Amino acid sequence: MRIAVDAMGGDNAPKEIVKGCLRAAREFSDVTLVLYGKEEAIRNELSEDLPNIEIVHSEEVVKSDDDPVRSIRRKKESSMVKAAYSVKNGENHALFSAGNTGALLAAGTLIIGRMKGIDRPGLLATFPALSDKRAVFNMIDVGANADSKPLNINQYATLGTYYSKHVHGIDKPTVGLLNNGTEENKGNDLSKSSYALLKENDSIDFIGNVEARDLLDGVADVVVTDGFTGNAVLKTIEGTAISLMSVIKSAIMDNGIKAKLGGLMLKDSLKEVKDLLDYSKYGGAVLFGLKAPVIKTHGSATEEPVYHTIRQIREMLESSLLEDLISHFENQ
Amino acid sequence: MRIAVDAMGGDNAPKEIVKGCLRAAREFSDVTLVLYGKEEAIRNELSEDLPNIEIVHSEEVVKSDDDPVRSIRRKKESSMVKAAYSVKNGENHALFSAGNTGALLAAGTLIIGRMKGIDRPGLLATFPALSDKRAVFNMIDVGANADSKPLNINQYATLGTYYSKHVHGIDKPTVGLLNNGTEENKGNDLSKSSYALLKENDSIDFIGNVEARDLLDGVADVVVTDGFTGNAVLKTIEGTAISLMSVIKSAIMDNGIKAKLGGLMLKDSLKEVKDLLDYSKYGGAVLFGLKAPVIKTHGSATEEPVYHTIRQIREMLESSLLEDLISHFENQ
Numbered sequence: 273m274r275i276a277v278d279a280m281g282g283d284n285a286p287k288e289i290v291k292g293c294l295r296a297a298r299e300f301s302d303v304t305l306v307l308y309g310k311e312e313a314i315r316n317e318l319s320e321d322l323p324n325i326e327i328v329h330s331e332e333v334v335k336s337d338d339d340p341v342r343s344i345r346r347k348k349e350s351s352m353v354k355a356a357y358s359v360k361n362g363e364n365h366a367l368f369s370a371g372n373t374g375a376l377l378a379a380g381t382l383i384i385g386r387m388k389g390i391d392r393p394g395l396l397a398t399f400p401a402l403s404d405k406r407a408v409f410n411m412i413d414v415g416a417n418a419d420s421k422p423l424n425i426n427q428y429a430t431l432g433t434y435y436s437k438h439v440h441g442i443d444k445p446t447v448g449l450l451n452n453g454t455e456e457n458k459g460n461d462l463s464k465s466s467y468a469l470l471k472e473n474d475s476i477d478f479i480g481n482v483e484a485r486d487l488l489d490g491v492a493d494v495v496v497t498d499g500f501t502g503n504a505v506l507k508t509i510e511g512t513a514i515s516l517m518s519v520i521k522s523a524i525m526d527n528g529i530k531a532k533l534g535g536l537m538l539k540d541s542l543k544e545v546k547d548l549l550d551y552s553k554y555g556g557a558v559l560f561g562l563k564a565p566v567i568k569t570h571g572s573a574t575e576e577p578v579y580h581t582i583r584q585i586r587e588m589l590e591s592s593l594l595e596d597l598i599s600h601f602e603n604q
Numbered sequence: 605m606r607i608a609v610d611a612m613g614g615d616n617a618p619k620e621i622v623k624g625c626l627r628a629a630r631e632f633s634d635v636t637l638v639l640y641g642k643e644e645a646i647r648n649e650l651s652e653d654l655p656n657i658e659i660v661h662s663e664e665v666v667k668s669d670d671d672p673v674r675s676i677r678r679k680k681e682s683s684m685v686k687a688a689y690s691v692k693n694g695e696n697h698a699l700f701s702a703g704n705t706g707a708l709l710a711a712g713t714l715i716i717g718r719m720k721g722i723d724r725p726g727l728l729a730t731f732p733a734l735s736d737k738r739a740v741f742n743m744i745d746v747g748a749n750a751d752s753k754p755l756n757i758n759q760y761a762t763l764g765t766y767y768s769k770h771v772h773g774i775d776k777p778t779v780g781l782l783n784n785g786t787e788e789n790k791g792n793d794l795s796k797s798s799y800a801l802l803k804e805n806d807s808i809d810f811i812g813n814v815e816a817r818d819l820l821d822g823v824a825d826v827v828v829t830d831g832f833t834g835n836a837v838l839k840t841i842e843g844t845a846i847s848l849m850s851v852i853k854s855a856i857m858d859n860g861i862k863a864k865l866g867g868l869m870l871k872d873s874l875k876e877v878k879d880l881l882d883y884s885k886y887g888g889a890v891l892f893g894l895k896a897p898v899i900k901t902h903g904s905a906t907e908e909p910v911y912h913t914i915r916q917i918r919e920m921l922e923s924s925l926l927e928d929l930i931s932h933f934e935n936q
Contacts, residue, residue: 402847402848402850402851403847415784418784418791418792418793418795419792419793450836452747452750452831452832452835452836452839459750459832460750460751460830460831460832461750461751462832463750463832483839483843484835484836484837484838484839484840484843485839485840485842485843485846486843487840487843488843488844488847489843489847497836498792499784499792500784500791500792500794500795500833501832501833501836503784503816504782504784504816504829504833504836504837504840505816505836505837505840506816507784507815507816507817508816508817508819508836508837508840508841508844509840509844510817511815511816511817511818511819511820511821512820512840512841512844512845512848513844513848514817515734515735515820515821516734516844516845516848516849516877516881517848518734519734519877519880520852520873520874520877523870523873523874523876523877524870524873527872527873527876530869531869531870531872531873533866533869534865534866534867534868534869534870534873535866535870535873536866537862537863537865537866537869538855538856538863538866538867538870540859540863541852541855541856541859541863541866541867542852542855544855544859545848545851545852545855548851549848
């Protein structure tokens with residue numbers, strides 16, 4: 273399997289992208305990584321020549337503040353656009369970037385194209401569930417589609433179900449609709465109409481409404497919502513975790529020698545908590561519902577998250593995820 | 605000033621409600637608390653006879669799973685409905701309940717009524733800001749209006765500004781629109797249209813879009829959003845904080861004697877963190893935009909949050925908040 277990598281995307285490109293690719297290429301001999309970007313800059317970071325790493329030179333770069341659609345249309349020589357075309361043309365099987373999210377969504381939708389039967393792709397992210405109920409849960413859409421419709425949310429449910437089955441090995445994933453109450457009649461117009469569709473969707477195990485308060489407690493395997501709310505929830509989880517950990521750090525540092533000593537003794541435990549929260553080990557966010565996997569990691573991604581994302585893409589390509597989804601939606 | 609208290613609302617009613625009222629009545633001799641509910645049950649909890657506590661017997665109770673509008677229309681003899689009518693009739697100046705949120709919203713809107721110039725009231729909640737930028741921030745709407753319109757969001761901005769000025773003493777509160785990116789052109793249809801109105805609102809200091817990730821870092825004094833997203837963000841903050849604290853607790857308990865000892869030494873510091881997160885000390889959520897203050901605390905509220913909420917209502921009544929808002933909207 274061949275993965276097209278936008279080696280110029282993200283704050284730490286190409287250095288950390290190349291390092292993560294090297295680690296993945298060493299471990300997975302069945303994966304060929306095709307790095308798109310400035311050849312010299314990439315070569316400078318390549319500490320080793322591996323048979324399963326290729327470089328395709330591209331002169332331009334899509335910048336983080338570029339207008340998404342315009343940059344995809346105009347920067348034909350950019351690493352992201354050339355990588356996307358290589359997937360469209362069948363030379364490579366998946367697209368990976370840590371660059372401009374909006375541009376990657378546009379490249380995925382406009383260049384690679386939607387899967388038949390999918391109206392709008394959704395962005396799926398995997399989170400740790402901090403309870404004994406389950407290890408992780410997937411939320412879709414976390415930001416591809418700010419104005420999702422009930423039809424989209426219903427398709428996200430099917431996409432998330434297949435993802436949870438194939439990538440996380442969950443036999444019969446439960447699907448919850450994010451809502452402002454658990455009762456069936458709760459919600460805004462969008463969630464009420466979505467509820468009605470989800471109830472009739474026989475390709476999923478719909479468990480009804482779930483509340484944002486219960487997400488990290490692992491209330492469902494798949495949580496569906498519109499891209500605006502999902503994005504707000506994703507960023508609230510991140511922001512709350514970061515603020516809290518920083519407050520705890522201050523409380524340890526500013527409360528005298530006893531607290532400092534206590535903090536020292538708890539160092540391993542707190543590291544454990546931090547690792548638990550670090551969802552980069554589940555890979556990047558999947559722009560889901562396209563003809564090929566398109567994956568986005570954090571712009572700040574370093575070697576480790578890049579490596580995990582490639583591992584995740586490999587899992588997606590190894591399984592029959594896309595084939596099964598294609599045949600599912602073709603038979604609708 | 606006279607505050608109508610629904611003594612039967614919430615999981616711990618009437619016991620904790622009465623205890624909180626006792627504490628407030630002792631401290632604030634200028635406040636008279638009028639407790640609505642089953643007289644005998646209330647008297648059983650009243651450990652002391654205070655001149656500024658009155659009881660009005662009411663036979664019925666609005667339950668937490670009652671249909672909001674129906675219960676307000678039918679349960680005329682309930683503590684919540686009788687308390688609401690006492691505010692409508694001018695006998696009392698504010699309404700407080702820890703009961704059924706939907707029913708309280710309905711009682712506020714249908715019985716007490718909207719302020720002139722306000723189309724839909726919004727629910728305002730105060731959160732701690734975990735940075736040096738500011739001590740607290742207010743978010744409105746956190747759930748009164750699942751289908752808020754741009755007009756509503758613009759009114760929330762004005763309401764939040766007056767609240768922040770009068771209750772938190774902020775001279776010129778900044779207002780941010782919760783959005784999925786900080787650039788002006790970001791968002792869904794609703795947030796884009798709201799942005800246009802907020803930009804023209806000269807009664808506020810609008811600083812543009814803010815992201816959920818930066819809320820607890822204190823990005824603005826007032827954050828406005830629709831009631832569906834605001835509710836999801838509120839519950840995500842709660843859920844993330846609870847999950848994280850419980851994971852930290854497990855990490856301390858399950859990592860041997862060193863971690864346990866460390867935890868013991870950090871006990872005060874972690875308590876400090878917990879106190880910082882405890883936003884019940886800022887009072888309850890204000891159903892804002894009505895002719896009189898209507899305040900809701902958590903259904904699980906105990907003595908302490910009840911006391912803080914009465915303190916908050918007193919601050920609202922003592923200041924010229926409502927008068928100023930009424931004159932503002934009358935002059936629009």
